[in-house]
Amino acid sequence: MLIYILSRGATLYSTSRIYRAALKRRHNVRIIDHMECDLLIEDGRFIVVYNNEVLLKPDLVIPRIGSSATVYGTTVVRHFQEMGAPVLNTPSGIFNSRDKFRSLQLLAGQNIPIPATYFSNDLHQAERIVKRKLGYPFILKVLEGTQGLGVHLIKNEIEAYQMFDRFSIANKRVILQEFIEEFKGKDLRIFIVGNKVVAAMMRIASADEFRSNIHRGGSGQRVVLSEEEREIAIRAVKILGLQVAGVDILRSKKGALIIEVNSSPGLEGIEGVTGVEVAEEIIRFIEEKY
Ligand SMILES: Nc1ncnc2c1ncn2[C@@H]1O[C@H](COP(=O)(O)OP(=O)(O)OP(=O)(O)O)[C@@H](O)[C@H]1O
Ligand SMILES: [Mg+2]
Numbered sequence: 656m657l658i659y660i661l662s663r664g665a666t667l668y669s670t671s672r673i674y675r676a677a678l679k680r681r682h683n684v685r686i687i688d689h690m691e692c693d694l695l696i697e698d699g700r701f702i703v704v705y706n707n708e709v710l711l712k713p714d715l716v717i718p719r720i721g722s723s724a725t726v727y728g729t730t731v732v733r734h735f736q737e738m739g740a741p742v743l744n745t746p747s748g749i750f751n752s753r754d755k756f757r758s759l760q761l762l763a764g765q766n767i768p769i770p771a772t773y774f775s776n777d778l779h780q781a782e783r784i785v786k787r788k789l790g791y792p793f794i795l796k797v798l799e800g801t802q803g804l805g806v807h808l809i810k811n812e813i814e815a816y817q818m819f820d821r822f823s824i825a826n827k828r829v830i831l832q833e834f835i836e837e838f839k840g841k842d843l844r845i846f847i848v849g850n851k852v853v854a855a856m857m858r859i860a861s862a863d864e865f866r867s868n869i870h871r872g873g874s875g876q877r878v879v880l881s882e883e884e885r886e887i888a889i890r891a892v893k894i895l896g897l898q899v900a901g902v903d904i905l906r907s908k909k910g911a912l913i914i915e916v917n918s919s920p921g922l923e924g925i926e927g928v929t930g931v932e933v934a935e936e937i938i939r940f941i942e943e944k945y
Pocket of ligand 2: 903
């Protein structure tokens with residue numbers, strides 16, 4: 656198969672793992688930087704020009720679109736799709752998962768359990784939501800944060816006002832969320848390929864940190880998932896219209912709660928912790944389906 660991996664960096668761990676797994680299975684695979692693609696529509700034909708080369712229509716596109724390139728990246732994915740090439744994750748799936756509130760709306764709408772979450776266009780309203788509903792501490796998240804940056808634990812009124820001011824001035828939209836204290840400093844990362852859980856780990860935050868992201872110093876360990884956790888993770892990925900994704904879950908008193916679905920999940924942490932060759936799982940899935 657002719658496979659294009661859309662990625663900004665050939666040296667990124669996840670990109671190079673998927674690339675080498677595809678090569679090993681004798682696929683014709685290329686890494687294409689989506690930000691260097693020029694898109695043409697001419698006489699109803701969709702053309703992608705990459706460094707002066709007109710790209711052939713691939714048999715499959717694997718998007719690895721980072722959060723800083725969501726808009727142009729998904730536009731490139733859509734261009735390939737309109738060209739007639741199948742894509743592993745669709746532009747709308749990537750879009751749905753990238754916006755934390757939109758993804759929670761879609762999930763809760765299909766009865767997937769999530770933490771209580773509030774969104775207001777007006778941060779003065781947010782103050783009222785805190786007073787009436789959330790209390791302290793609560794979680795504040797930038798709508799399109801990643802790697803734990805933009806996720807804050809707000810402990811009192813002074814901190815809340817400081818944060819609201821900061822985000823108002825920066826014109827950044829934020830969501831407010833109930834703090835799941837009982838699972839403090841931990842979360843589950845479940846890696847889904849197709850309709851299957853291929854690997855899972857528990858991430859544990861470093862001391863003095865409530866965010867368990869590996870990029871924030873967290874460490875991973877193997878974990879046994881409950882039936883409920885497997886089931887909601889698989890359903891969540893399907894609801895958002897994705898095929899390959901990382902689902903983040905908190906174990907709360909009320910049961911498993913999904914906080915996020917990631918459409919370009921990293922491979923390094925999960926392969927290291929579980930020993931599962933996730934990249935090979937992705938290529939095997941592609942061979943079966945396409
Ligand atoms: N409601 C919550 N209660 C307790 N802890 C939370 C809550 N929401 C997030 N956290 C902690 O903060 C971490 C980061 O939050 P989240 O996954 O929402 O954003 P992100 O990691 O920045 O986004 P991405 O996974 O796309 O990089 C989580 O992994 C979890 O450890
Ligand atoms: Mg996360």
